[in-house]
Amino acid sequence: MESTKQFGNKKRIWTTRLDAKNRRIDSVKGLVNGMVIPTDQIVDVMEKLIRPGDRVVLEGNNQKQASFLSEALAQTNPKNLYDLHMIMSSISRPEHLDLFERGIAKKVDFAYAGPQSLRMSQMLEDKQLMMGEIHTYLELYGRLFIDLIPSVALVAADKADRFGNLYTGPNTEETPTLIEATAFSDGIVIAQVNELTDDLPRVDIPGSWIDYIVVADKPYELEPLFTRDPRHITDIQILQAMMVIRGIYEKHEVQSLNHGIGYNTAAIELLLPTYGESLGLKGKICKHWALNPHPTLIPAIESGWVESVHCFGGEVGMEKYVAARRDVFFTGRDGSMRSNRTLSQMAGQYAVDLFIGSTLQIDEEGNSSTVTRGRLSGYGGAPNMGHNPGGRRHSTPAWLNMITSEDPLARGKKLVVQVVETFQAGNKPVFVESLDAIDVKKDSGLATAPVMIYGDDVTHVVTEEGIAYLYKADSMEKRREAIAAIAGVTSVGLKHNSNKTDKLRREGLIAFPEDLQIRRTDAKRSLLAAKNIEEIVEWSDGLYEPPAKFRSW
């Protein structure tokens, strides 16, 4: 066979990754006890197990952080360890950026950089950091199996046994996905654990996927990011929540959904058992959720609204409550929750009727972004859940309800809702002629503008003025008109010709509260099923245990 001849002489080696792994493992034999890295040896061991130029995936999404391992990595000697290519869901902790400042790491691919976004922009400007790409979670996970296959995974779990089996408890999150990509490509997996034990409550990740475990000096960092104190919900947010329930959830029969995090959506959750109940909607809407265990969902769960909740991750303080409501939440035999960020994002993308979230800026065509000048905050999960999945083929009443055409090939659409007030705090307009993202693109040398949700995916925009039903707009002109009509006294709103208002209302392109039989004066905090954290605890029969910072009694 002619074509093979040219390769006949040089025998290619097909185990270079495994050989490299074995050499690294040999190099730490004297420092470890089998699979266990002694806590005080972690820095030394890392300098041997990780090599310059490695792709290192570091667990650190916005909740659970492999904080012991990231701190240790930042303590390695940049003479030994440099030019790492970091892959991280979230850049959240100071040492994540110290890695770059110290020269240990060089390049980063990530999904979210909330708490470190200011410093990161600065470091990028100062060329202390080489930007890879910004992703939504699922595409970052996808690349771990395609063109960002990791050399090393640094992850966090609650407990391990001496065979390396891991128990991740309610916070399984992204750990299995990061490990699967690494373990099955001859990379090295190091898991920090809070405890080493012979008696795991259950196995979340099999020991045969793990190379090393190390008991952390303190438990991994875990932030209660999905807790909103109802005390801070305003009457305007309650008005918007009433409009959403009436003008979107009821109108389109929304049965499955994801709520972004914020007071806007917390208000909706807290109105289901009161306002929603008064409309007779229980059992008709909001039955299935892809959602972290929001404490503000407790009253709706207790009053029988919620059939199921699948979670991306856990939430501090919700452990006992979730375990005691196992008909609703996904739980293991041991009683604790099972979360899975990959699967929940997949479900949130493909299997729910609606995504609703908030944003910082919306332009005249409905494009939105949370990126503002000087802050490269990234995306998280919103682009994944906040778009119309083009691969979807199954129908639900809400999805079909979005069809406005007579085309025989017409299909439904996911509902993507943006709920905002026309002005942010500090009197900054939310509706703008041009997104800051366009400037950020130029300043940061990004290939495309960092848009969170594109206008052609948005089906509804809700403000304190009313709802714009963008899915009904059959032209860009109509879409602009509908947005301007609810954009208040922002510069975008002031372009609206008020003579057109009644026509837009008649055509159903916009609705004001009165069109939905909602009296603005009814939108009061007294409608909230729980007005503060203490009342949520009551609803939960004392099972919800809020972190100290949310306790005021």
Add this chain to the structure above:
Amino acid sequence: MESTKQFGNKKRIWTTRLDAKNRRIDSVKGLVNGMVIPTDQIVDVMEKLIRPGDRVVLEGNNQKQASFLSEALAQTNPKNLYDLHMIMSSISRPEHLDLFERGIAKKVDFAYAGPQSLRMSQMLEDKQLMMGEIHTYLELYGRLFIDLIPSVALVAADKADRFGNLYTGPNTEETPTLIEATAFSDGIVIAQVNELTDDLPRVDIPGSWIDYIVVADKPYELEPLFTRDPRHITDIQILQAMMVIRGIYEKHEVQSLNHGIGYNTAAIELLLPTYGESLGLKGKICKHWALNPHPTLIPAIESGWVESVHCFGGEVGMEKYVAARRDVFFTGRDGSMRSNRTLSQMAGQYAVDLFIGSTLQIDEEGNSSTVTRGRLSGYGGAPNMGHNPGGRRHSTPAWLNMITSEDPLARGKKLVVQVVETFQAGNKPVFVESLDAIDVKKDSGLATAPVMIYGDDVTHVVTEEGIAYLYKADSMEKRREAIAAIAGVTSVGLKHNSNKTDKLRREGLIAFPEDLQIRRTDAKRSLLAAKNIEEIVEWSDGLYEPPAKFRSW
């Protein structure tokens, strides 16, 4: 707290699913040995563990089948077990439909029904079966966590130990996802295994997720669906493959991709080491793949084109080859491959530059379908990989290359390529004025027409005439013109005004072979790196072991 008062008296039970599970488990105590169901007791045990009306997810994608369990389920007594709601990736085996004929099952949600599509359409017409929805794999998996949470999972693995730990070998496929949805929602998981052993090569799924194992009377069914004998590749397919390599892969710098299965794409794979090599493209294109282990990819792997392949599932006969090429494939410590349909579909959706596949019908606007009258074949993975993922935010050269607008918010696009001959075998035109799918929608009472890939997602169509660069069409009119120009003498093609041809070529909306410096007379089978299965075996150093039906020597 007023709002809770109404619930004060009736104490809701929150463990109904777990209680039901425990009752079922108690009911079979006398029939099982711990976790092990005796092989000859399976029918009796199933009648007790499964209850009428249950949602049963049955593993049976198009490769691995839980065939022992599906056969046993079909043997249960419909007086005891009826009205099941089946959830299945693929309806592939006769007993899958016997279940409905016998009244054991009533409703089905599925993704693919290739081998049983004719009978299924007939049963639907005869009202012997209630249609749920047709899905692409990922959305079906997503619904397992939202509104199709299973009561029971029936799955297949290679081996189990007595703790229920499962080894799935190269064919992990969808097993972990089906089990995760069931095990963590207090459903019952029954795994058939080929062998019970104390010594598993590795653990693919932890025993604490499994309720019962049963040793099957024979190994699970496994079909070599991704093997194409190069003997059947035609000169026309070689011409098309040359056009794809030159006019798409090289032009747009396609580095990561998924190939659908078919002779068209097999031809491309077999031209990389010959034609592709002659163009100097090695190392520049086709480096990262989301793909089953196609035997026709072996020459490209052996000649150093392929850096990585992540697989949805395995392929019969490729086990030893894959194990010996572990730098390229994802493999476990034991040496065998790790596949994962969920993660590979996710990667194939979000993390690759290009999808290329074939179809049976394309309409004038580029919509395509494999559904023809009387056959409800479903979708499989094509809609997921063959669309532009709206949540994608990272860029690659190929993705950016699709930008044709000056809009500051413009973003790239996934390349979605359809490669077809203008006529199918039997002289049926591929290009049609109206898809059969529209009639099937009416006949079957589907909510939307079963379109496989929508025209607005398609970036390129390739025929024996040339390539239509649809991503460049800035209007529906242009898109139609470009499609008609390469649609040959089909009725769609005959509408083409040949006066426009040169303008379309100049504008780059279409390209003929000569525009790509390809001589039609060069497109010969002699260009194939392997002309038959035997030559593929040679390329593999004898590691590829083709199933008997592919052996002719």
